[in-house]
Every structure is written in C-alpha cells, then in structure tokens.
Amino acid sequence: MNASYDVAIVGGGIVGLAHAYAAIKSGLKVALFERHPQALGASIRNFGFVTVTGQQRGEFHALAMRARDLWLEVAPHAGIAVEQRGLYVSARYAESEAVLRAFIDTEMGEGCRLMPPAEAPFLADGQRLVLHSAHDIRVESRTAIPKLSAWLGERATLRYGVSVTGIDSGRLETSIGTILAERIIVCPGDDLNGLFADRIRAAHISRCQLQMLRLADPGFRLPGAVMSDLSLIRYLGYADLSEAAALKARLQAEHAEQLAQGVHLIVVQNADGSLVVGDSHVYGDGPLPFASEATDRLILDEYHAVLGAPPPVIERWTGTYAVAPDRLYLIDTPMPDVRLAVVTCGAGASTAFAIAEKTFSTF
Numbered sequence: 001m002n003a004s005y006d007v008a009i010v011g012g013g014i015v016g017l018a019h020a021y022a023a024i025k026s027g028l029k030v031a032l033f034e035r036h037p038q039a040l041g042a043s044i045r046n047f048g049f050v051t052v053t054g055q056q057r058g059e060f061h062a063l064a065m066r067a068r069d070l071w072l073e074v075a076p077h078a079g080i081a082v083e084q085r086g087l088y089v090s091a092r093y094a095e096s097e098a099v100l101r102a103f104i105d106t107e108m109g110e111g112c113r114l115m116p117p118a119e120a121p122f123l124a125d126g127q128r129l130v131l132h133s134a135h136d137i138r139v140e141s142r143t144a145i146p147k148l149s150a151w152l153g154e155r156a157t158l159r160y161g162v163s164v165t166g167i168d169s170g171r172l173e174t175s176i177g178t179i180l181a182e183r184i185i186v187c188p189g190d191d192l193n194g195l196f197a198d199r200i201r202a203a204h205i206s207r208c209q210l211q212m213l214r215l216a217d218p219g220f221r222l223p224g225a226v227m228s229d230l231s232l233i234r235y236l237g238y239a240d241l242s243e244a245a246a247l248k249a250r251l252q253a254e255h256a257e258q259l260a261q262g263v264h265l266i267v268v269q270n271a272d273g274s275l276v277v278g279d280s281h282v283y284g285d286g287p288l289p290f291a292s293e294a295t296d297r298l299i300l301d302e303y304h305a306v307l308g309a310p311p312p313v314i315e316r317w318t319g320t321y322a323v324a325p326d327r328l329y330l331i332d333t334p335m336p337d338v339r340l341a342v343v344t345c346g347a348g349a350s351t352a353f354a355i356a357e358k359t360f361s362t363f
C-alpha cells in the first residue's frame, strides 16, 4: 500500500471521522487509519448527546451549534437516526433556579424556555423549575459511529487494524508500510504516549475516566435528554455565571460524595426504550479497569431524585477521554503540513465536526 493522498488522518473516533467528512466535502482524496478493527474508544462509549446548551459561552458554544448542524447534515446520508431532540434541565434547588434564570437572560438562552415541572410530567416530585432547550440532539453512538464510518468508507480509504507508528513531513509509517500524504491530521483521542507525545505532554493533557449505565425501559418516553442540578456546576455555560457560586456551595455541603466522584446526571433514551445514564469523572492518567458499585449508586441516587425509582441496570461500562486544565480543545502544528487535533473536555461528540472545519482553516 504505497499510495499517496491529499489528506491522511490518524484515528477513527468521532474527531478523525469528522476530519474525514470535512476533507471529503472539499473534494480531497482521503485516507484514515485506525489501529483497532473498529472504533472502540470514547466515541462509541458516550451518550451520543450532541450538547449545545451549557457549553462554554462564546466560541465553544458556537462550535457546538455548528457541529450540531453538521450532524443533522450528515445523519440522513449515513442512515443515522436522530433519536432525541431537545434537552430538559431540571432544577430542584433555589440556587439552581437562580442559575437557570440567569442563563435564559444571556444570548445562550435563545431557543430555550423556562417551564413549570408540571409541563414535564416524566419528572419526579420535588422539582422547582425546568429549562427546555430546542438546540440539542442525540444519536446512539455505538451504531452511529459504524454507520458514519461505512458511509465515509464509500468516499475515502478507511483502513482499520492499521497502526500509525511514525510521522514525518508528507509521510506516515504504518503497520502496513509507508503512506504519502500532502497533509496529515492526527486525532489520537486520549492516546497520550503515542504520536507527538511531547506535544501532548506540553499541552498538559491527561485523562478522565467515567462510569456509565444502561437501564431497562422505564415504561415512559423521554421527549428529550434530561440533566439536573449537578450538571449546572459542570457545564461552563452555566457554571461560569456568577449565580453558580451559591449553587456550588450548597452542592458541596449536601452532595459532597457525588462531587468527589464528579457525578452528575445525563439521561438519554434509545429507540428500544432503554436509558443511557451517567456519569462520574475521575481525573488522572489511569485508566484503572475497575468500575465502582458505590459510584454507580451515586449516579442512580441522582436519577432517583430527578426521575423517580430507577429501572434495573442492564449494562455497565467505563470510558476515558482527554482533558486539559486550561483548554477545551487543541489544534497544534507539530510540522507545517501536520496537525494534531484533540478535544480536551469531554465534548467531542458535540464539537468534532466544527473543530474539523477549524483545523482545515489553519493549513
């Protein structure tokens, strides 16, 4: 395979696939290399929740909005179902209500509305106020990623089971030989010690580990994704508002155990009725292979407070993604014709398509 391409991409997660999509749309001859027989990392383990609402105000929020539009553009072509549209953020504390009221008054509140809990009858008793947003969508990643890959594979060369072991200007060394490419984009996810490990270290990128659950069909349909009070201090679009300080203090006092494990609530629903529920966040270079039952219990406690008694757990898994203390994504230039693209905040499904456009604008 001594072929030559306009663009070669390393990594078959959503970030790599999004770059392939952008390159194909520009009419370029593209090859993508993924070391595993299929994407197995964060991109198939996530909620598939394309989150616009709550992303950091400004550029990142705009990137998420653009990426959502690109998901809606590609999904019908690739046969990907948009399983849910819209988001419900439920607040049960006065301090959370203050955050939601402040949020809706910003430009990020456009397309959102506040409503009484009675308008969201799937919620448990004890909620005070609900923010509904029309912006967010949800796909089922474990089927969406293979479908996207298959569709791209009809328009580009996608090689699975191929490791890229070295990169030099205009060439990639791979487990099947040398590949030539005018431009190379490396999308390694949280592979911290592989290609350009020095640049990754210099950007202070490390890893976050999460626990996830699938619950049986609860017997009702959720009209959109659901989040709760704990999310309002994680997602920067809310957490950066001055009103969030009082909420942080209350949650620290009343939910210390959950905060220590980085627990907050996202609930999304599949076509078969089952729910994907999470998650927790533990930082460090891990990942450890052990999933904690105590952490799952903390996630389910939050579910109980927001949606009532949880149905049985039918599946559990862990996942990891790249994080950095001072940036939400990295587009680095290790060589003039090479880019390193990493989403460093756990929002790759929400932003990869727009970040890919940005990467190409830097050549």
Ligand SMILES: Cc1cc2nc3c(=O)[nH]c(=O)nc-3n(C[C@H](O)[C@H](O)[C@H](O)COP(=O)(O)OP(=O)(O)OC[C@H]3O[C@@H](n4cnc5c(N)ncnc54)[C@H](O)[C@@H]3O)c2cc1C
Residues within 6 Å of the ligand: 010, 011, 012, 013, 014, 015, 016, 033, 034, 035, 036, 038, 039, 040, 041, 042, 043, 044, 045, 046, 047, 048, 049, 050, 051, 162, 163, 164, 165, 187, 188, 189, 190, 191, 194, 195, 210, 211, 212, 279, 318, 319, 320, 321, 342, 343, 345, 346, 347, 348, 349, 350, 351
């Ligand atoms: C549990 C969980 C829940 C999440 N929920 C959401 C969510 O709802 N919404 C959202 O927006 N984000 C979410 N995220 C974050 C999101 O999944 C990630 O930001 C995103 O998937 C990162 O994509 P990626 O392509 O960079 O990484 P990955 O999916 O990890 O893909 C990187 C790929 O590169 C390959 N690779 C690396 N080096 C080489 C090499 N040298 N040669 C060949 N192949 C190589 C790896 O094998 C891997 O398949 C979640 C993450 C997790 C773990």
